[in-house]
Amino acid sequence: MIRVMLVDDQQLVRAGLRMLCESAPDMEVVGEASDGAAAVRMAEELRPDVILMDLRMPGVNGIVATGRILQQRPSTRVLVLTTFDDDDHLYPALAAGACGFLVKDATPGELLDGIRRAAAGDSPFSPAVLRRLVAHAVRSQAAAAPRRELPKGVTEREAEVLELVGQGLSNPEIAERLHLGVTTVKTHVASLMAKTGSANRVQLAVYAAHLSR
Numbered sequence: 001m002i003r004v005m006l007v008d009d010q011q012l013v014r015a016g017l018r019m020l021c022e023s024a025p026d027m028e029v030v031g032e033a034s035d036g037a038a039a040v041r042m043a044e045e046l047r048p049d050v051i052l053m054d055l056r057m058p059g060v061n062g063i064v065a066t067g068r069i070l071q072q073r074p075s076t077r078v079l080v081l082t083t084f085d086d087d088d089h090l091y092p093a094l095a096a097g098a099c100g101f102l103v104k105d106a107t108p109g110e111l112l113d114g115i116r117r118a119a120a121g122d123s124p125f126s127p128a129v130l131r132r133l134v135a136h137a138v139r140s141q142a143a144a145a146p147r148r149e150l151p152k153g154v155t156e157r158e159a160e161v162l163e164l165v166g167q168g169l170s171n172p173e174i175a176e177r178l179h180l181g182v183t184t185v186k187t188h189v190a191s192l193m194a195k196t197g198s199a200n201r202v203q204l205a206v207y208a209a210h211l212s213r
Contacts, residue, residue, distance in 0.1 A: 002119045005048035006032045007039040007065070008081075009057040013104075017052060017081075020108050027115065036060030036068075043069045043076060050118045053098065055082045055089050063089075067096040077118040081111070085129050100124035110170075123200035131168030134205040150211065151195045158195075161188040165201065166208025 004021050006014045006029060014032045021027045031046045033039040037060040043051060051069065055062035066078045080093050080101045090101055102114050103126045114124035125133065150159060157178075164174045171189065175182045189201070198204035 002027045002050060002115060003030045003046070003048045004028065004115060005030055005039070005042060005046060005051045007034075007036070007051060007057075007062065008032075008054040009034050010054075013054075017111075020111065021115070024112050027112070036062055036065030039065045040068045040072070044072055047073065048076065050077045050079055050115050052081045052115070053078050055080060055084060055093060063092045063096050066093060066098050070097040077121075079114060079118045079124065081106075085126065087132075090129060090132070101129050102126050103129070110172075123202060125201065127168060127170040127173065130170070130202065130205065133202050134166065134168050134209055154192070154195055158188050158192055161185060162192050162196075162204070162208045162211075165189065165192070165205050166211070168205060 004027055006017050006021075008014050008017070011034070014034075018029045018032070021029050030048050031042045033042050035057045039051070039053070040060070053062045053066055060068075062080065062082070066080075069076055069078060078098045080098045081104060082089060082101075083104050085101070085103045093101060099118050100114060100123045102111060102124060106114070106126060110126075117124045150162075154162070160178060161174055164177060169177065171182050171185045174180070175185045178185070189204070192198070193200075193204050196204060196207045198207055
């Protein structure tokens with residue numbers, strides 16, 4: 001059972017998130033906080049596996065709260081869920097230790113999948129955010145990063161998946177493009193991460209972007 005804590009200053013948003021999470025058989029909402037200071041206290045008391053963290057809140061904001069929570073409990077997975085996906089929010093949140101970044105126009109299925117992936121140690125990102133992260137990483141490494149070859153053992157289908165990951169596409173988008181099931185795409189992505197030594201999807205996408213063409 002994934003223990004989830006909700007942090008958002010809007011009660012209606014928290015109520016909707018609680019209903020969604022509790023509709024999943026593998027999730028339990030263990031607490032709610034309306035500001036960052038309360039989130040820090042509750043995270044220490046409740047010890048959730050995943051915290052859904054809003055960023056703009058009165059008093060202690062979500063970025064500061066994320067940093068404080070992870071200082072106390074480094075194993076907690078903080079997944080940002082916000083309306084604001086600009087760089088002024090994205091990079092400070094990641095620097096504070098957030099494991100992923102979803103925007104509030106995500107579908108219910110994408111949000112539940114993001115929570116599960118965060119709990120499993122993955123780094124879930126909304127597709128547009130992932131594309132921006134990859135583009136930024138490629139630009140910053142353009143001069144120093146060597147061109148890479150496909151690792152041995154990568155299948156033709158995995159190569160197709162890897163190219164689309166490098167373009168920042170999500171698993172559902174890749175599944176639609178290649179006429180595959182989403183579960184099949186997840187299996188290919190997991191295999192590619194192992195074969196390329198990538199710790200998360202962002203690293204895998206950057207690897208793909210540096211492949212020799």
